[in-house]
Amino acid sequence: xxxxxxxxxxxxxxxxxxxxxxxxxxxxxxxxxxxxxxxxxxxxxxxxxxxxxxxxxxxxxxxxxxxxxxxxxxxxxxxxxxxxxxxxxxxxxxxxxxxxxxxxxxxxxxxxxxxxxxxxxxxxxxxxxxxxxxxxxxxxxxxxxxxxxxxxxxxxxxxxxxxxxxxxxxxxxxxxxxxxxxxxxxxxxxxxxxxxxxxxxxxxxxxxxxxxxxxxxxxxxxxxxxxxxxxxxxxxxxxxxxxxxxxxxxxxxxxxxxxxxxxxxxxxxxxxxxxxxxxxxxxxxxxxxxxxxxxxxxxxxxxxxxxxxxxxxxxxxxxxxxxxxxxxxxxxxxxxxxxxxxxxxxxxxxxxxxxxxxxxxxxxxxxxxxxxxxxxxxxxxxxxxxxxxxxxxxxxxxxxxxxxxxxxxxxxxxxxxxxxxxxxxxxxxxxxxxxxxxxxxxxxxxxxxxxxxxxxxxxxxxxxxxxxxxxxxxxxxxxx
Numbered sequence: 393x394x395x396x397x398x399x400x401x402x403x404x405x406x407x408x409x410x411x412x413x414x415x416x417x418x419x420x421x422x423x424x425x426x427x428x429x430x431x432x433x434x435x436x437x438x439x440x441x442x443x444x445x446x447x448x449x450x451x452x453x454x455x456x457x458x459x460x461x462x463x464x465x466x467x468x469x470x471x472x473x474x475x476x477x478x479x480x481x482x483x484x485x486x487x488x489x490x491x492x493x494x495x496x497x498x499x500x501x502x503x504x505x506x507x508x509x510x511x512x513x514x515x516x517x518x519x520x521x522x523x524x525x526x527x528x529x530x531x532x533x534x535x536x537x538x539x540x541x542x543x544x545x546x547x548x549x550x551x552x553x554x555x556x557x558x559x560x561x562x563x564x565x566x567x568x569x570x571x572x573x574x575x576x577x578x579x580x581x582x583x584x585x586x587x588x589x590x591x592x593x594x595x596x597x598x599x600x601x602x603x604x605x606x607x608x609x610x611x612x613x614x615x616x617x618x619x620x621x622x623x624x625x626x627x628x629x630x631x632x633x634x635x636x637x638x639x640x641x642x643x644x645x646x647x648x649x650x651x652x653x654x655x656x657x658x659x660x661x662x663x664x665x666x667x668x669x670x671x672x673x674x675x676x677x678x679x680x681x682x683x684x685x686x687x688x689x690x691x692x693x694x695x696x697x698x699x700x701x702x703x704x705x706x707x708x709x710x711x712x713x714x715x716x717x718x719x720x721x722x723x724x725x726x727x728x729x730x731x732x733x734x735x736x737x738x739x740x741x742x743x744x745x746x747x748x749x750x751x752x753x754x755x756x757x758x759x760x761x762x763x764x765x766x767x768x769x770x771x772x773x774x775x776x777x778x779x780x781x782x783x784x785x786x787x788x789x790x791x792x793x794x795x796x797x798x799x800x801x802x803x804x805x806x807x808x809x810x811x812x813x814x815x816x817x818x819x820x821x822x823x824x825x826x827x828x829x830x831x832x833x834x835x836x837x838x839x840x841x842x843x844x845x846x847x848x849x850x851x852x853x854x855x856x857x858x859x860x861x862x863x864x865x866x867x868x869x870x871x872x
Contacts, residue, residue, distance in 0.1 A: 413448035413463050416440035416669070417477070422452050433549065434483035440476065444562045444623075446669035447477035457489045459534075464496075465670040467677025472496040473723065474624035474671035475508075476556040482546035490555070492540045493531065499724045502528035502540050505807055506797035509559060510544070512551040515855045518559050520809055547857070558721070558796050559812050561629035563593060563667045566660055569633065570596055573640065579603050580650050581640050586658065587697030590675050593663035595694045597701070600639045601654040612654045614705060615715040615826065618698065618775065619658070621681045622672045623665030625721035627794050627815045632659040632719055634819020644836045645827050652832060653714075656701075661694050681718075684778035706783060715747070716789040717822070718775045726807065727799040728755065728818050729762035731791040733780035740785050741765070747788065750828045755821035757799035757814065794818060 418441040421431045431437070440447035440463070448463030462472040472494050500506070507521040521542055531539040546553065574583050586597040605612055619632040639646050639655055649655075660666060664675040672679055680687075680695050687695040705711045722729075730748045735741045744765070752760040780789040794815060798807035808814075827833060 413461055415448070416445055416463055417447050417450060420450060421481070422450055422458065424452075424455070431481060433481060434486055435481060436479050436488070437481045439478045439480070440669070442478075443564055443667055444476055444560050444669045446475050446671075453491075456487055457491065459491045459493045461494050462492065463669070465665070465673040465677060466668055466675055468673045468679075470496060471670070471672040474557050474669060476554070476560055476669060478552050478554045479546075480552040482549060482551070482553065484547060484549045486546045487543070488546070489541055489543050491531075493534045493537065495538055495540065497723060498538050500528060500538065500540070501724060501726075501795065501797040502526060504726070504797065508540075508542055509556045510553060510857055512548065512553045512857075514548060514551050515857070517855065518556075518812070519857060521857070544857075557624070558626050559630065559815075561626040561666075563660065563663050566596075566629065566666075567594070570598075573636075578640060582606075586701065587693050589662075589664045589694055590691075591664045591667070593667065595661070595663065595697055596659065598636065598657040598659070599654065600636070600650065600657065602650045604651075605654050609710065612711045613652065614654045614656055614711055614713045615717070616702060616705075616713060617655065617657045617659075617715075617717045617719065618661050619719040620666060621661040621695075621718065621775070622679075622720060623662045623668070624671030625796075627721040627796060627810065628719040629659065630812050630815035631792070631794055631819040631822070632657065634816030635823045636819075637816065638820040638823040645824055648832050648835045649823065649826055651835075652830060653826060656705075658694075658698050661698065663694070681775060682773035684775050685773050702779065703782075713783060713787050715826075716775065716779050716783070716787065717792050718790070719792045720794075721796050722793040723796055725762060725793070726795045726797065727759040727762055728757050728792065728794040729759045729764075731776060731793065732763070732765040733776065733789060734765050735785075737785065744788050747790070747825065747829055751822060751825045754825050754828070755818055756801050757794075757808075757810075757818055758821070759799075792822065 417438050420438045422436050422438070423431060436458070438447060438450050439445070446463050447460060449461035451459040453459055460475070462475050465471040473496060475492060505523040507523050507526045509518045510521055511518045521544070525544070526540065526542045528538060528540050530536050570583055573581060580600060580602055582599040584597050585594050587595040589595065604610065617632065617635060619628040636657060636659070639649060662674055662680055665673055668675060674680055674692070676691055678692060680692055683692050683695055684699060687699055689696045702713065702716070705713050732744050732748070735744070748760055748763045752758050774791065776789045776791045779787075783789065795810065798809045800807055827836070
């Protein structure tokens with residue numbers, strides 16, 4: 393039996409009891425049953441006590457197999473999806489099977505070929521595991537919960553390996569990114585602190601526009617964009633960065649957009665949840681995207697700050713709040729797509745469809761057929777629904793979703809896995825689409841600068857993770 397912390401239940405107890413998981417594992421060494429002495433190479437050490445880390449418990453099932461438990465969101469045991477942990481003290485050619493056993497969702501893109509991410513000390517670029525090494529199934533040993541198992545072979549003894557649900561994008565990375573932009577002293581880029589989270593992390597607000605649009609008394613057409621209200625939805629940050637990078641660039645389209653529009657961007661609405669490694673909730677266990685109706689200044693301070701600013705702009709006769717777009721990631725669907733609102737006014741409803749239709753023309757990974765318009769009661773507290781009801785008929789509110797896994801290009805059936813660059817490219821295409829929507833194309837310089845196409849980079853063999861063919865998972869539940 394594996395060495396266990398005092399809070400972990402003994403084997404044979406209810407493995408589904410999430411109350412036993414109070415925090416992340418910290419340099420937790422798994423020793424064979426009956427073993428005494430110092431750990432040897434091959435006695436794996438698990439750790440998730442780092443920014444955005446998540447792994448609550450490790451049980452050794454056999455010499456090669458380990459059950460891994462996701463730590464639930466802080467103060468809310470309902471959400472268990474995001475994982476992000478390291479493994480060290482490995483032996484070369486050591487083969488393992490890791491079972492993530494306590495997902496809170498049953499539907500998952502793991503059914504469609506999604507695979508966990510991996511990197512290591514000597515190969516710092518995130519890679520997806522081969523789908524053939526991953527199996528998703530209902531497991532009788534875990535109260536018939538769905539389990540995601542993956543096989544892996546450690547190939548470099550001195551490396552520390554890191555596994556994650558999707559590409560991580562931490563609060564610290566975000567702060568460094570904004571710091572680097574601020575140092576460029578661009579006269580059309582403004583950064584301010586709109587408020588602070590419960591744990592005193594910054595709520596950043598970016599304004600990207602020509603300085604002329606900020607003169608006193610100037611009329612403004614505002615596009616308001618938010619992201620990362622659900623902290624585990626890391627693709628949201630890559631899409632948001634793509635939008636920002638394009639808007640501050642010297643591309644002719646970006647220059648025209650800055651002259652005619654004011655972009656207000658709050659890229660990280662839930663910095664505490666991001667830092668803590670939660671999937672959906674804030675520090676205090678709130679799904680912030682269900683509290684737009686009446687956010688508390690002490691329990692939901694970031695949401696409260698953004699809502700107050702939007703209402704202030706709405707009440708300013710010189711300001712026309714034209715768009716609100718909240719960026720998310722989706723755990724069961726492919727492609728990028730949007731959710732919009734339903735209106736009694738048919739003309740307004742039809743106008744609302746224009747932007748996603750234009751985006752579909754600009755972005756090969758965006759699906760208009762997956763875009764839908766609804767007013768489900770369960771969505772009443774979301775930013776899209778609340779602001780759609782607050783703002784007038786000239787404003788359009790959307791949720792932009794992007795798959796955690798892949799997109800399917802029209803006319804094909806092959807899934808193309810998203811990369812960090814592909815997520816950012818979607819963000820660039822979102823920004824470009826405003827040019828089409830406002831029919832500003834004639835103002836763009838005659839000599840257009842084409843957007844760079846995504847390059848298919850062949851990774852050197854030394855940078856790849858390999859897996860012996862005899863370690864592939866069979867397409868049947870694993871034997872205990």
